[in-house]
Amino acid sequence: MKKLNIVLEGIVKNNTTFVALLGLCSILAVSSNLSDAFGMGMAVILVLILTNLIISLIRKITPNDIRIPVFIVIIASVVTIIQMLMQAFTPDLALSLGVYLPLIVVNCIIMARAEVFASKNNPLDSLLDAVGSGIGYFLSIVALAALRELLGTGGISFTNPFTNSEVFNLSLFPQYRIGLFVQPAGAFLMLGIMLAVINAIQIGKTNRQAKSSGATVKKA
Amino acid sequence: MELVTLIISAIFVSNIVLVRFLGICPFLGVSKKTSNAIGMGLAATFVVFFSSLLSFGLYHLVLKPLNLEYLALLSFILIIASFVQFVEMFFKKFVPVLYKALGIYLPLITTNCVVLGVALDNINNGFTFLEMIAYSISVPIGFTIVLVVFSVMRERLDSLNKVPAPFKGTAIALITTALLALAFTGFAGLV
Numbered sequence: 001m002k003k004l005n006i007v008l009e010g011i012v013k014n015n016t017t018f019v020a021l022l023g024l025c026s027i028l029a030v031s032s033n034l035s036d037a038f039g040m041g042m043a044v045i046l047v048l049i050l051t052n053l054i055i056s057l058i059r060k061i062t063p064n065d066i067r068i069p070v071f072i073v074i075i076a077s078v079v080t081i082i083q084m085l086m087q088a089f090t091p092d093l094a095l096s097l098g099v100y101l102p103l104i105v106v107n108c109i110i111m112a113r114a115e116v117f118a119s120k121n122n123p124l125d126s127l128l129d130a131v132g133s134g135i136g137y138f139l140s141i142v143a144l145a146a147l148r149e150l151l152g153t154g155g156i157s158f159t160n161p162f163t164n165s166e167v168f169n170l171s172l173f174p175q176y177r178i179g180l181f182v183q184p185a186g187a188f189l190m191l192g193i194m195l196a197v198i199n200a201i202q203i204g205k206t207n208r209q210a211k212s213s214g215a216t217v218k219k220a
Numbered sequence: 221m222e223l224v225t226l227i228i229s230a231i232f233v234s235n236i237v238l239v240r241f242l243g244i245c246p247f248l249g250v251s252k253k254t255s256n257a258i259g260m261g262l263a264a265t266f267v268v269f270f271s272s273l274l275s276f277g278l279y280h281l282v283l284k285p286l287n288l289e290y291l292a293l294l295s296f297i298l299i300i301a302s303f304v305q306f307v308e309m310f311f312k313k314f315v316p317v318l319y320k321a322l323g324i325y326l327p328l329i330t331t332n333c334v335v336l337g338v339a340l341d342n343i344n345n346g347f348t349f350l351e352m353i354a355y356s357i358s359v360p361i362g363f364t365i366v367l368v369v370f371s372v373m374r375e376r377l378d379s380l381n382k383v384p385a386p387f388k389g390t391a392i393a394l395i396t397t398a399l400l401a402l403a404f405t406g407f408a409g410l411v
Contacts, residue, residue: 021248021390025333029241072301076294084290099340102293106333108245184239185401192387192394200386 003128010132016109017140018198023109026100027141028187032152035159037145039093040100041138043082047104048113048130048137050078055118056126062119071114072105079105090161109137148190152182223354230358232407236334237366238400243334247367248393250325252378257371261364263325265357267307268335271300272356275339276349296339304329334363370400 016022023044030040054074055062062070083101086094094101104110113133118126150156154177157169180186236242243264250260275296283289308326311319329335338359342352373396377383383392 022245024244024248025241028244069298069301072297073294076297080290080293083293099337099344102340103242103333103337105293105297106336180402183401183405184241185398185405187241188394188398188401192391192398195394196384196386196391199388199391203385 003125006125006128007132007135010129010134011136011139014133015136015140016112016133017137018195020112022112023107023137024191026103026107027137027144028184028191029100030097031141031145031148031187031190032182033149034142034145034156035161036093036096037141038158039086039090039161040097041134041141043086043097043101044104044107044109044137045131045134047075047078047082048110048134049127050082051075051110052113052118052126052130053123054078055114056121056123059119067119068115071111071119075110075114076105092164093161109133144187144190144194147194148181148186151178151190152180152186153177223350226351227354227358228410230355231362231365232404233410235362235366235404236337236359237363238397238404240337242337243332243363246325246328246332247363247370247397248390250328251367251371251374251393254368254371254375257367258364259321260325260328261360261367262321264329264332264334264363265360267300267304267326267329268338268360269356270307271303271335272338272342272352274299274303276342276347276352279343292343293340297336300335300339334360366400366404370397373400 010016014020017024017027026040026044031037051071051074055071058070079102082104083094086097086101113129117129121129146156150172154174155169155171158167159165160167178186181190230236234240237244237247246260246264250256278295278299279289279292283291283295304326308319311326338356341347341359342355345351345355347355374393377392377396387395
């Protein structure tokens with residue numbers, strides 16, 4: 001049960017994008033279509049799992065004073081490996097992610113999980129934490145991309161990055177598309193709206209809780 | 221002439237924050253006051269320029285002759301992190317006035333993707349030395365301009381108390397940024 005909590009914490013309660021507001025650069029940049037966002041999400045999950053695992057394994061022999069440089073070297077090496085693998089097996093995806101792929105190195109999520117969690121917990125917990133935070137990131141970027149592509153092009157399509165074949169391509173209302181949403185400005189707008197919706201849900205929740213606790217107080 | 225095009229395009233047309241989405245964290249974090257925005261902009265300009273110079277030199281003088289191009293990412297991030305640390309110590313010891321003004325922004329810059337982004341751009345675009353210099357100065361200038369403009373808007377936004385509750389804070393900041401980005405698309409025809 002406790003193990004499951006570690007995973008869920010990263011997905012919902014401490015969602016890196018909407019709660020912690022970390023790593024927004026890539027979220028905004030690579031969310032103009034679903035396929036790229038999917039690839040980026042998978043890359044971040046992979047990097048996060050590997051870095052968290054390695055950092056947790058060497059946490060006892062890492063001198064405390066130089067831990068940040070050590071983390072940076074590990075993260076940069078892992079990202080370089082992932083980048084090379086993607087260039088070899090999914091060349092088109094690597095090309096469309098462009099500079100944002102190597103920039104995973106400076107994505108605050110990776111560093112934050114390394115510093116806050118992996119450097120203090122055992123490998124299994126760190127792995128679960130990486131899976132949770134990674135899925136949280138993945139869901140955020142895919143949700144943002146799906147909404148942007150839907151509104152911006154009037155449809156939604158997905159391409160398998162390994163074979164470059166289209167898995168599905170739904171054109172729902174192409175005549176009513178709002179081109180703004182696939183442009184850079186649309187990324188800011190959409191993320192702002194999504195944040196506001198989440199805030200509104202949370203405000204509603206606390207209000208209801210306050211009301212129900214207020215009612216019980218009155219009854220008592 | 222090509223240099224002028226490069227500079228204008230780096231500052232306005234493909235602005236690093238509004239079009240390429242780099243440096244969003246400091247953009248949202250340090251834009252609450254105009255004085256902070258100017259300090260952050262200056263510190264970023266300084267660090268971006270010199271770390272680009274260092275990483276460009278390292279790539280062309282060391283990595284390329286030795287066929288170690290795949291180490292670019294690893295060595296660049298190390299150069300940037302140690303350079304920022306060095307600048308901080310240097311300022312603290314020898315230029316306390318500058319340290320007081322920029323000191324608190326320097327550690328934040330290591331995690332600023334603009335620095336690594338520009339260093340990688342210089343290599344990926346195959347820039348010559350002159351182009352690299354022009355690009356590494358104009359990108360942070362674009363960053364500073366947007367940061368300062370946005371901080372002025374945000375000061376007004378915070379003093380107005382008419383923002384609906386769910387939009388308070390980051391949400392309205394992002395939507396304001398969207399409007400700013402929309403305004404910047406007007407520069408698209410320039411180049």
